Amino acid sequence: MAFEFDVPDYKKIRVIVDTDAACEADDPFAIAHALLSPKLIVKGIIAEHFKIPGSMEKSYDEIMTILDAMALEVPVFHGQKGPLSQDKEISEAVDFIIKEAKREDDKPLFILCQGAITNVAKALQVEPQIKDKITVIWIGTHGEAPCTAPFTEFNSVNDIEAANFVLQSGTNIWLVPSHVYITVNIGLSEIQRRIAPCGKIGQHLFRNMVDYNNSEGAGWTQGESWSLGDSPAIAIAINPGCGHYHEAVAPLVLDDTSSAVKEDNPRIRIYTDVDSRYILEDFIAKLEIAYGNNR
Numbered sequence: 001m002a003f004e005f006d007v008p009d010y011k012k013i014r015v016i017v018d019t020d021a022a023c024e025a026d027d028p029f030a031i032a033h034a035l036l037s038p039k040l041i042v043k044g045i046i047a048e049h050f051k052i053p054g055s056m057e058k059s060y061d062e063i064m065t066i067l068d069a070m071a072l073e074v075p076v077f078h079g080q081k082g083p084l085s086q087d088k089e090i091s092e093a094v095d096f097i098i099k100e101a102k103r104e105d106d107k108p109l110f111i112l113c114q115g116a117i118t119n120v121a122k123a124l125q126v127e128p129q130i131k132d133k134i135t136v137i138w139i140g141t142h143g144e145a146p147c148t149a150p151f152t153e154f155n156s157v158n159d160i161e162a163a164n165f166v167l168q169s170g171t172n173i174w175l176v177p178s179h180v181y182i183t184v185n186i187g188l189s190e191i192q193r194r195i196a197p198c199g200k201i202g203q204h205l206f207r208n209m210v211d212y213n214n215s216e217g218a219g220w221t222q223g224e225s226w227s228l229g230d231s232p233a234i235a236i237a238i239n240p241g242c243g244h245y246h247e248a249v250a251p252l253v254l255d256d257t258s259s260a261v262k263e264d265n266p267r268i269r270i271y272t273d274v275d276s277r278y279i280l281e282d283f284i285a286k287l288e289i290a291y292g293n294n295r
Contacts, residue, residue, distance in 0.1 A: 002289055007038045014107045015040045015237055016100060018079070018093075019230070020048040020115030020158075021066070022058035025212040028205055029283065030114055030230035031066050035074065036286040039238050041107065043100055044075040046093035048115040049082050051158040056081050059115075069201040070291075079119040083159040087118075090126060097123040101130035110237050113138040114230035115155055121162035124169050131171035137233045138166070143177025144270050145251040145259040153178050153257040160253050167250040173268040174236060175250075180243070181229035184276045188213065188224050194284050199291035228280070235279040236271070243274035 017034050021027040034040050047060035056079050063076050079093035097119065101109055111120055111134055120136055140155035140163065156163040167173065188209065196206035209226060235242050250268045251259035 014109045016111045017045045018113045020050040021062035023050040025209040026228045033234040033283040046077045047079045069204045094122045098127045101133040110135045112233040116158035118159045118162045121165045135172040137174045145261045147259040149258040163253045175270045184228045198287045245271045
């Protein structure tokens with residue numbers, strides 16, 4: 001990649017990207033953003049389920065498609081096949097999380113979660129002591145309690161047991177709730193003009209978005225725009241100050257994904273906004289530098 005700047009080594013961090021990549025069209029943008037960012041040492045990408053049978057395997061396949069389109073090689077691991085209540089096995093992704101968390105390394109480890117949080121929950125169940133060795137950035141929940149669910153929050157509802165286990169675990173959590181992640185909006189026309197020309201990966205991101213936008217699963221969208229709601233997990237790892245946040249008691253996630261008060265829950269970081277244009281422009285600029293016609 002032709003970046004004409006360096007990131008000092010002491011500022012770099014280790015990351016694991018946890019993604020339900022085949023669920024809908026925003027995950028691939030976030031994965032590509034992580035892989036393009038020199039501050040992030042991507043130790044591995046782990047596939048997350050989205051509750052339906054075979055969904056984890058579909059996410060794994062999409063991750064591999066993205067890596068092929070970017071001509072990159074990064075370790076990829078199969079995650080849990082379903083929610084905690086359904087999958088009692090220990091996946092290779094969970095083993096990888098534990099191994100990486102226990103590794104002696106002066107660079108902190110961040111797990112960037114952009115889906116259900118089953119893999120992290122399982123890892124914490126198996127090895128509770130890793131809670132002090134990781135920071136989890138999670139796109140999920142409706143945020144600080146009390147909050148009645150304005151809609152069913154997808155990432156938490158796919159494994160509410162896992163959501164509450166992680167939120168109550170005492171690990172370092174940076175939460176990006178629904179009212180924040182839905183603000184990272186981009187038009188399909190901008191994706192066509194600025195992202196599609198950027199090589200094989202640009203074409204994949206655009207065509208995948210267009211195809212999903214025309215599918216039955218996209219009935220909730222506005223028609224010619226999209227919220228790249230997973231991208232804040234990457235941008236916040238790069239620049240924690242790209243949004244405002246405060247500390248508050250972690251919410252208890254109810255069955256309808258409302259946030260309820262549980263006063264003995266630990267305190268976590270909760271983001272209240274993010275700079276959506278910084279997030280989008282940082283990604284597009286990196287994509288243009290790495291894969292654009294003028295590189």
